[in-house]
Amino acid sequence: MTGTGRAGVGWWLLILPAFALLLAFYIAPIVQVLAISVTDPEPGLGNYERIFTSGAVQRVILTTLRICAITTVLALLLGYAIAYAITLASPRARGWWVLAVLVPLWISVLVRAFAWVTLLRRQGLVNNTLMNAGMISEPLPLVWNEFGIIVGMVHYMVPFAVLPMLASMREIDPRLLAAARGLGATRFEVFRRVFLPLSMPGIIAAGVLVFIFSLGFYITPAILGGGKTLMVAEWISLQILDLIRWGLGTMMATMLVVAILVTLAVFSRVVDLRRIFGAGG
Amino acid sequence: MSDARGHALSLREVSKHYGSFAAVERVSLEVGQGEFLTLLGPSGSGKTTILMAVAGFVTPTAGSILLDGADITPLPPEKRNFGMVFQGYALFPHMTVVENVAFPLRVRGLSRADRDAKVRAALDLVQLGQFADRLPKQLSGGQQQRVALARALVFDPNLLLLDEPLSALDKKLRAELQEELKALHRRVGRTFINVTHDQEEALSMSDRIAILNHGKLIQHGAPGALYERPRTRFVADFLGKSNFLDGTVRDSRPGGFALENGASRLAVALPDGEAPPADGTRSLLSLRPEKIDLLPEGQSADNVLEGRVVSWAYLGTGFSLRIATEALGEIRANLPAWRSAFAPTEGLPVRLGWDARAAVPVAEDAP
Numbered sequence: 338m339t340g341t342g343r344a345g346v347g348w349w350l351l352i353l354p355a356f357a358l359l360l361a362f363y364i365a366p367i368v369q370v371l372a373i374s375v376t377d378p379e380p381g382l383g384n385y386e387r388i389f390t391s392g393a394v395q396r397v398i399l400t401t402l403r404i405c406a407i408t409t410v411l412a413l414l415l416g417y418a419i420a421y422a423i424t425l426a427s428p429r430a431r432g433w434w435v436l437a438v439l440v441p442l443w444i445s446v447l448v449r450a451f452a453w454v455t456l457l458r459r460q461g462l463v464n465n466t467l468m469n470a471g472m473i474s475e476p477l478p479l480v481w482n483e484f485g486i487i488v489g490m491v492h493y494m495v496p497f498a499v500l501p502m503l504a505s506m507r508e509i510d511p512r513l514l515a516a517a518r519g520l521g522a523t524r525f526e527v528f529r530r531v532f533l534p535l536s537m538p539g540i541i542a543a544g545v546l547v548f549i550f551s552l553g554f555y556i557t558p559a560i561l562g563g564g565k566t567l568m569v570a571e572w573i574s575l576q577i578l579d580l581i582r583w584g585l586g587t588m589m590a591t592m593l594v595v596a597i598l599v600t601l602a603v604f605s606r607v608v609d610l611r612r613i614f615g616a617g618g
Numbered sequence: 619m620s621d622a623r624g625h626a627l628s629l630r631e632v633s634k635h636y637g638s639f640a641a642v643e644r645v646s647l648e649v650g651q652g653e654f655l656t657l658l659g660p661s662g663s664g665k666t667t668i669l670m671a672v673a674g675f676v677t678p679t680a681g682s683i684l685l686d687g688a689d690i691t692p693l694p695p696e697k698r699n700f701g702m703v704f705q706g707y708a709l710f711p712h713m714t715v716v717e718n719v720a721f722p723l724r725v726r727g728l729s730r731a732d733r734d735a736k737v738r739a740a741l742d743l744v745q746l747g748q749f750a751d752r753l754p755k756q757l758s759g760g761q762q763q764r765v766a767l768a769r770a771l772v773f774d775p776n777l778l779l780l781d782e783p784l785s786a787l788d789k790k791l792r793a794e795l796q797e798e799l800k801a802l803h804r805r806v807g808r809t810f811i812n813v814t815h816d817q818e819e820a821l822s823m824s825d826r827i828a829i830l831n832h833g834k835l836i837q838h839g840a841p842g843a844l845y846e847r848p849r850t851r852f853v854a855d856f857l858g859k860s861n862f863l864d865g866t867v868r869d870s871r872p873g874g875f876a877l878e879n880g881a882s883r884l885a886v887a888l889p890d891g892e893a894p895p896a897d898g899t900r901s902l903l904s905l906r907p908e909k910i911d912l913l914p915e916g917q918s919a920d921n922v923l924e925g926r927v928v929s930w931a932y933l934g935t936g937f938s939l940r941i942a943t944e945a946l947g948e949i950r951a952n953l954p955a956w957r958s959a960f961a962p963t964e965g966l967p968v969r970l971g972w973d974a975r976a977a978v979p980v981a982e983d984a985p
């Protein structure tokens with residue numbers, strides 16, 4: 338006990354600088370945000386009351402939750418298919434696949450959002466092609482709405498969905514799949530009864546990651562939503578920077594943090610998050 | 619476990635090439651109904667490849683595989699109805715014991731009631747009833763092995779294929795499960811094909827052994843026949859231990875010959891019907907260490923050899939001696955310990971003797 342006790346003190350001293358930094362630059366601002374949300378414009382829970390009384394606030398929250406849910410589902414479906422293909426690919430092809438998944442991560446999110454705008458706007462590539470082909474007579478409203486936001490967000494999120502699912506698929510012993518076929522299962526049954534359940538930890542991890550990430554998304558919804566469809570991050574910036582309503586903005590920021598913590602708490606009940614995100618063995 | 623007759627399998631000139639490398643080369647083998655056949659060979663000899671070809675996971679590059687005379691070479695694994703116990707068992711980690719054993723029945727669309735009855739019977743067969751609701755990781759190695767067996771038997775497979783089913787277990791448990799597996803084979807009456815590189819396991823469990831090396835079938839037959847009459851140096855060496863004595867054939871006649879090596883002449887008797895090698899040719903004899911006796915003063919044998927003990931080891935059941943002889947170099951002999959109050963010491967002069975029937979002529983292996 339004394340031995341480990343002394344070693345423990347040593348460890349604490351080592352992480353002290355990091356801890357101080359975290360306190361100064363991370364926790365203190367959050368505490369301040371919380372403080373403003375219950376003091377501005379007047380002390381009390383007036384700002385939080387707005388969640389139940391203000392239609393505008395409710396609309397932002399519902400829009401955000403809906404977009405995040407749809408984005409998560411689509412990113413998981415696409416990501417699962419990609420991760421599955423990578424898992425089954427030959428080792429050489431696998432390297433190229435992983436590269437193809439990772440490259441978008443190195444391109445600025447701003448660049449990607451504007452690229453989608455040029456593709457999806459009224460005179461964009463997609464609408465022009467469809468019109469020239471005679472398939473539509475009017476340009477489709479593909480951007481500056483929820484549809485545009487979801488396209489951009491799914492595109493951004495797919496790599497984050499692929500990586501945890503790929504990690505959990507690569508842990509599946511290929512002999513189990515062979516064994517299942519030897520025991521009489523068709524390829525589809527092998528997938529449904531063996532592969533899918535064994536890759537479930539990766540699906541859950543990817544889902545939590547993408548959902549939490551999506552909740553606070555700012556640049557992509559701001560550009561592809563065109564100011565007409567608001568998600569919470571943009572709404573907060575609008576309250577604070579343009580309307581100078583600090584109390585309302587910080588209230589929503591606090592709610593965002595709470596939503597993230599609640600999501601994590603719920604899933605840490607269901608699964609071992611530490612294992613999923615790769616800590617420990 | 620309804621029909622207990624088992625099925626017959628034949629391999630006809632089966633080959634498997636990976637590029638220019640032959641993992642299996644023109645192997646032909648018949649496995650009779652209800653037989654327990656073991657594929658035995660050193661690591662990399664192609665045992666798993668043959669088993670996987672039988673199971674349908676590996677497509678032979680040439681040759682065909684027949685079940686009861688019908689060609690099954692093109693059938694995918696799930697259509698063959700073969701039970702298989704994989705190296706390392708390959709139990710589904712997310713399913714309990716019951717779910718694992720029920721898996722083959724579930725994918726065959728059996729009703730719940732039928733499934734339950736069969737699963738219970740299979741678990742009873744391997745004496746695992748009380749572990750039904752555990753996950754595989756909550757079981758010991760031996761218990762996991764039994765779950766794998768139950769899972770492979772529960773759907774009345776045409777054949778049971780086992781890839782080194784006991785290799786992950788410790789020695790004592792292995793011996794126990796060898797007996798259990800053999801008893802199980804007798805009870806279910808199915809055709810078993812077992813893969814191992816453990817010669818003791820092969821000898822103790824099998825009706826027949828097929829010995830492989832470098833992808834080729836070297837010799838097959840009943841364990842006793844293989845052990846007593848190995849045909850090549852490799853078989854004699856791999857299945858048990860052996861001394862090898864070479865020399866020139868003299869005095870060749872039906873039923874035996876003499877092997878001349880320098881000044882010594884060894885008498886060799888052949889079983890009925892085996893043709894002796896021609897006079898003047900070179901021959902190699904395999905002589906099992908346990909067939910050599912220490913001769914007391916005054917006693918004689920077909921072959922007698924003088925030597926000195928170089929080193930010895932006590933094995934509990936007996937002594938293993940290395941003896942330097944002037945005529946034939948170093949010879950290994952095993953003696954039972956209980957028969958005489960023999961106390962070996964280094965340099966002790968001894969007289970070795972063995973029967974003319976003890977030594978077996980074997981062929982040098984093809985390079």
Ligand SMILES: Nc1ncnc2c1ncn2[C@@H]1O[C@H](COP(=O)(O)OP(=O)(O)OP(=O)(O)O)[C@@H](O)[C@H]1O
Binds near residue numbers: 640661666815
């Ligand atoms: N997919 C493959 N590609 C190339 N070579 C292979 C492949 N599978 C097996 N081999 C080769 O074929 C040979 C036979 O392999 P196999 O697995 O049948 O050996 P084994 O007798 O089961 O050995 P062990 O006792 O080590 O399990 C080996 O030399 C192996 O390297």
Ligand SMILES: [Mg+2]
Binds near residue numbers: 665666667
């Ligand atoms: Mg093998």
